[in-house]
Amino acid sequence: MALLEVKDLYVSFSTMDGVVQAVRGVSFSVDRGQTLGIVGESGSGKSVATQTVTGLTRGAKISGQALFEGKDLLTMTQKELRSVRGAKIGMIFQDPLSSLHPYYRIGWQIVEMIHAHEPGTPKAKARARAVDLLRLVGIPQPERRIDDYPHQFSGGMRQRAMIAMAMSLNPVLLIADEPTTALDVTVQAQVLRVIERLQTEFGTAVILITHDLGVIAEVADDVVVMYAGAAMESGARDEIFYEYHHPYTEGLLRSLPAYGEERERLRPIPGQPPSLIRLPSGCPFHPRCPYVFDRCRSETPPLDPTWGGPGHRSACWLPHTKAEREAVRDRVIGEAVPS
Ligand SMILES: Nc1ncnc2c1ncn2[C@@H]1O[C@H](COP(=O)(O)OP(=O)(O)OP(=O)(O)O)[C@@H](O)[C@H]1O
Numbered sequence: 001m002a003l004l005e006v007k008d009l010y011v012s013f014s015t016m017d018g019v020v021q022a023v024r025g026v027s028f029s030v031d032r033g034q035t036l037g038i039v040g041e042s043g044s045g046k047s048v049a050t051q052t053v054t055g056l057t058r059g060a061k062i063s064g065q066a067l068f069e070g071k072d073l074l075t076m077t078q079k080e081l082r083s084v085r086g087a088k089i090g091m092i093f094q095d096p097l098s099s100l101h102p103y104y105r106i107g108w109q110i111v112e113m114i115h116a117h118e119p120g121t122p123k124a125k126a127r128a129r130a131v132d133l134l135r136l137v138g139i140p141q142p143e144r145r146i147d148d149y150p151h152q153f154s155g156g157m158r159q160r161a162m163i164a165m166a167m168s169l170n171p172v173l174l175i176a177d178e179p180t181t182a183l184d185v186t187v188q189a190q191v192l193r194v195i196e197r198l199q200t201e202f203g204t205a206v207i208l209i210t211h212d213l214g215v216i217a218e219v220a221d222d223v224v225v226m227y228a229g230a231a232m233e234s235g236a237r238d239e240i241f242y243e244y245h246h247p248y249t250e251g252l253l254r255s256l257p258a259y260g261e262e263r264e265r266l267r268p269i270p271g272q273p274p275s276l277i278r279l280p281s282g283c284p285f286h287p288r289c290p291y292v293f294d295r296c297r298s299e300t301p302p303l304d305p306t307w308g309g310p311g312h313r314s315a316c317w318l319p320h321t322k323a324e325r326e327a328v329r330d331r332v333i334g335e336a337v338p339s
């Protein structure tokens with residue numbers, strides 16, 4: 001049994017302008033010790049999907065299942081969810097200041113987190129654990145820096161402190177929502193290393209949300225590519241990078257800065273993602289897809305198995321055999337994604 005198995009999740013919001021269909025029938029799962037990458041452009045429903053699972057989308061209409069250690073998170077009471085959040089599922093966000101309070105010392109906040117869930121822990125022990133965690137995430141001189149305020153830390157250090165706080169109760173699952181987006185490339189890589197190290201050390205499962213396939217390439221075992229609230233393609237990391245089927249995955253790969261001589265050839269996907277209130281008919285990617293044909297405009301393709309392993313699926317009407325798919329690519333695009 002997977003640690004977390006999300007099945008057919010739908011999330012919508014009623015607004016003045018109409019119903020926002022933020023997540024439309026998404027399924028994914030993550031096993032212990034594994035990393036699932038969820039990737040897609042801004043507004044594709046990545047955050048709403050994971051926040052719904054942890055009970056953080058208020059006022060939304062929700063259906064589906066989110067089985068965590070066999071129990072459905074979507075039917076738990078807020079009280080039950082609060083005991084899962086933090087203790088069993090740690091969360092880190094793009095902006096560390098959304099988790100770290102500016103007026104309290106870093107160490108105090110980690111100690112409070114430990115006390116909130118394990119009230120019996122002696123103060124000295126909780127503090128020692130906080131120092132260990134700060135050391136583990138690479139804060140220099142943690143015995144001294146533990147008494148700093150968040151503003152005394154650099155952006156990268158704050159992000160590490162937030163990871164330390166999320167890991168303070170040794171959760172079995174860590175949800176990291178764009179944890180490196182606000183950081184420069186070097187610090188980004190360091191933060192990813194920290195997450196990886198924790199995972200190896202504690203066997204924590206990780207869901208890593210990002211709009212950057214490059215980040216996914218470094219750490220994910222499995223990947224879900226989301227567009228307009230739905231999964232376009234899913235599979236093992238190498239299937240997504242080297243054996244992709246979906247034109248949207250192809251577009252994301254082409255927009256990655258390639259290395260060496262290819263560096264300048266960065267090609268963003270033309271156009272914008274659709275409104276989630278008025279979705280296009282048929283395939284949601286059709287207005288931007290270089291392969292579009294008649295059927296795409298009227299019929300929505302299901303997420304069907306393709307040529308990779310059992311988890312490799314793609315929601316696209318192009319042929320689901322590798323040779324035929326490549327033949328279409330050669331005809332329409334003329335070249336493969338540089339790898
Ligand atoms: N409370 C809400 N009420 C109405 N619409 C919402 C609400 N929360 C999110 N949405 C909408 O749901 C859609 C999906 O949002 P979500 O934040 O999940 O995207 P995302 O993939 O995480 O994007 P980003 O990369 O920018 O973080 C967006 O169109 C957003 O405007």
Ligand code: SF4
Binds near residue numbers: 289
């Ligand atoms: S179904 Fe059609 S429009 Fe959609 S991604 Fe496939 S080829 Fe493109």
Ligand SMILES: [Mg+2]
Binds near residue numbers: 046047048177
């Ligand atoms: Mg988001």
